[in-house]
Amino acid sequence: MTATRAASAPLSPLLVRLAQERATGALLRSTGVLYLSDGAVVHAESPSAPGIERLLTTGGRLPAEAWREAVDQAGAQCRIGHWLIDHRRLSAGEVEISQLGTLHDAAFFVLAPSGGPSRFRHGAEHWFGVVSAVPVHEVEREARRRRRLLDALWPHPGLDDAPLVRRPAARLPPVTRRQRALLDLADGSRTPAAIAAALGRPAFHTLVDVRRLAAAGHLAPPDGAPPTARAPLWFKDIGGDPDTAMLRRLRDALEHL
Numbered sequence: 001m002t003a004t005r006a007a008s009a010p011l012s013p014l015l016v017r018l019a020q021e022r023a024t025g026a027l028l029r030s031t032g033v034l035y036l037s038d039g040a041v042v043h044a045e046s047p048s049a050p051g052i053e054r055l056l057t058t059g060g061r062l063p064a065e066a067w068r069e070a071v072d073q074a075g076a077q078c079r080i081g082h083w084l085i086d087h088r089r090l091s092a093g094e095v096e097i098s099q100l101g102t103l104h105d106a107a108f109f110v111l112a113p114s115g116g117p118s119r120f121r122h123g124a125e126h127w128f129g130v131v132s133a134v135p136v137h138e139v140e141r142e143a144r145r146r147r148r149l150l151d152a153l154w155p156h157p158g159l160d161d162a163p164l165v166r167r168p169a170a171r172l173p174p175v176t177r178r179q180r181a182l183l184d185l186a187d188g189s190r191t192p193a194a195i196a197a198a199l200g201r202p203a204f205h206t207l208v209d210v211r212r213l214a215a216a217g218h219l220a221p222p223d224g225a226p227p228t229a230r231a232p233l234w235f236k237d238i239g240g241d242p243d244t245a246m247l248r249r250l251r252d253a254l255e256h257l
Contacts, residue, residue, distance in 0.1 A: 015034065018120060018136075022038045022039035024036055024037050026124035027119075031046055031114065032045050032047065032115075034139075041135075044107040045126075047193070048106075048109040049102075049196070050193075055201075058198075060200065061090065061094065062090060066084075077129075078125045078126065081130075099128065106203075107139050153212055154211040159221070159222050163190060164188070164191070165219065167217060167218060172216065173218075175216075182199070182206065185199070192206050192207055
């Protein structure tokens with residue numbers, strides 16, 4: 001198979017078939033779950049990515065008490081997202097952006113090559129409820145784009161699920177406040193997923209910072225990686241906040257709903 005054909009092949013043939021059948025339910029893999037409604041992806045969960053409740057509460061968008069109230073009042077009916085909107089705990093735009101961000105964050109890991117066999121549970125619903133839906137081809141396209149970005153930043157995935165170890169050195173490039181918070185937790189016991197959960201940040205954006213910091217020499221490299229990897233020439237021009245490009249795409253998508 002050529003590189004072009006491999007790049008266009010479905011990440012999950014079963015997911016594509018379910019989209020064609022306009023199926024509703026949950027696609028389960030060893031890497032997580034994708035929830036579908038009428039063949040479109042409406043939510044995603046992965047052990048490698050913080051859930052929407054963590055991103056909203058730890059991330060500072062919603063008080064923990066308000067989240068617990070939403071779960072108590074609407075969790076059994078799978079309408080937490082709409083309850084937050086109806087009771088003005090969050091605006092409709094905030095809920096949609098949070099839900100879409102969580103969906104793409106978890107879907108990146110669910111659709112990883114290591115996902116293994118898939119099975120489908122017909123009729124299963126996610127407790128957050130359907131706020132917005134994303135076509136399967138767009139979810140797969142975004143997952144591919146994210147993997148290409150990580151490889152361009154630093155093509156060594158060994159740190160993506162390993163405990164991170166900070167490398168103190170006198171002469172290293174300066175870091176942003178966001179990156180410093182990550183480095184402060186790189187104590188040799190926490191993985192990127194654990195750090196993302198502790199900081200209330202999307203897991204993929206944490207991996208972007210991990211790859212950047214590793215390329216710059218701030219993190220000990222994984223086995224098999226060069227001790228000092230060279231970052232791309234355009235590396236220094238990338239903004240410190242990896243959320244920016246994603247938020248632009250989400251804004252554009254919301255404007256066309």
